[in-house]
Amino acid sequence: MDQKDAIDILEKNILDNVICRNLELKPGVIATYIAGLSNESGGYIFLGVEKDETQFIINGISTTFQLTNILNVAISKLSSPIILDFCFLNFKGENIFVIKVEKATVKILCDEEYYIYKSNGVLKIANKTEQYDEQIPDKPTLFLSYREIDTPIVNIIEDNLKRLTSDGINISRYTRIPYKASFKEFMNGIQDHDVVLCVVSDGYLRSQACMYEVGEIIKDHHFNEKLIFVVLSENERKYYPEGFTEKIAANIYGSEVKRLQYVTYWKEKYDELNETIRGIDDYEAISDATRSLKEIGQIYRNDISEFMTYLADNNGKSFEYLCKNEFKDLLGWISKK
Incomplete structure (x- = not known):
């Protein structure tokens, strides 16, 4: 991954096509983020980062988390191969985890559901009505x-x-x-x-x-x-x-x-x-x-x-x-x- 692109996004507060989470380690949820971005224009997922309407807030994430393993499980939930890259990145003294997702050439499903990127998250499109529907949260x-x-x-x-x-x-x-x-x-x-x-x-x-x-x-x-x-x-x-x-x-x-x-x-x-x-x-x-x-x-x-x-x-x-x-x-x- 070209870390300069990720750093440029953070430094210039480029908020479009970016999903930020302070701590998200559920493979199923990360899989929906990847699917949503790949079904649109592609984009970035930052873990250890939050964002409001105008800027990013860097909190950092522990490098002891087995994020590569979690990401591999997430990818296994997708219907087709996708192109992505990932790495830990030290930004302003904090370690964050960056996932770069490329735009897909085919529709990507996650557990047989279709997602698109929407405002720092994803929306699930209902199969029958083709209308946007909020993602149904998992059980706690x-x-x-x-x-x-x-x-x-x-x-x-x-x-x-x-x-x-x-x-x-x-x-x-x-x-x-x-x-x-x-x-x-x-x-x-x-x-x-x-x-x-x-x-x-x-x-x-x-x-x-x-x-x-x-x-x-x-x-x-x-x-x-x-x-x-x-x-x-x-x-x-x-x-x-x-x-x-x-x-x-x-x-x-x-x-x-x-x-x-x-x-x-x-x-x-x-x-x-x-x-x-x-x-x-x-x-x-x-x-x-x-x-x-x-x-x-x-x-x-x-x-x-x-x-x-x-x-x-x-x-x-x-x-x-x-x-x-x-x-x-x-x-x-x-x-x-």
């Missing part, structure tokens, strides 16, 4: 992350959301956030979801896998826009099997002393592992443990406090509160995405 998608032991709560959340939306929401479950080498797989898995909901219990905050991955996620401002948390308390014990004794409540609200207990927990984990490593004089034998020590240090020095502050600042909702208001807050939050 929700990704649930939780510890397997908290499944009773997750079942209630899922059942109520499906009931209240008349099954108008697609929900994916993941009982455990993948660890270390699986992080990219996890990131790819949630890219196609509008909302990521984490069910936070005491055990969740004491899980190295959960805290490491969530710590990485909340540092990415794109994911902050789609994250929501349900915080559990001891009031939820009635939903668990009889004889369940593990602590449930996540000490997020109220006493700073209670929140600092988690910092203390991770500091003790760090000291314990550090002391064990010091007693083993073999680098190869302790290489994995050394990496783990570094991660635990990051958790107790930064991530756990940042995460709990993030939750306390109204980013987390108690399960009891959500039940009392019929999950309206959660539904409203999802509907905005």
Whole structure:
């Protein structure tokens, strides 16, 4: 791709035949954009960019997203081969993803539907009337992350959301956030979801896998826009099997002393592992443990406090509160995405 053309469009605020999205990772949606542009005069798709009536707003997009894979899936949804090019482009210090779409010589369908470009988006043309019709939005998608032991709560959340939306929401479950080498797989898995909901219990905050991955996620401002948390308390014990004794409540609200207990927990984990490593004089034998020590240090020095502050600042909702208001807050939050 000739990056100069894309830069010229951005610098001169050429808004025609351009579709901008701050964060769009659904292959099906991107496929409609490609089809719409190819059925008109061609054009550009910018990811990590917004535009108003007069100018572009550069926000940037993480290069960790597997956008090439997403684009390949999008292309597979088209009825005929098309000509396009794509690349990451650094513009004014921000990375953006650019897709250049050429005008097609034949009608291009996406999943057997015909689209055309229209004002920073696409319109679907009805098959029978040949009149313009607004694109029908997909069902919102929700990704649930939780510890397997908290499944009773997750079942209630899922059942109520499906009931209240008349099954108008697609929900994916993941009982455990993948660890270390699986992080990219996890990131790819949630890219196609509008909302990521984490069910936070005491055990969740004491899980190295959960805290490491969530710590990485909340540092990415794109994911902050789609994250929501349900915080559990001891009031939820009635939903668990009889004889369940593990602590449930996540000490997020109220006493700073209670929140600092988690910092203390991770500091003790760090000291314990550090002391064990010091007693083993073999680098190869302790290489994995050394990496783990570094991660635990990051958790107790930064991530756990940042995460709990993030939750306390109204980013987390108690399960009891959500039940009392019929999950309206959660539904409203999802509907905005």
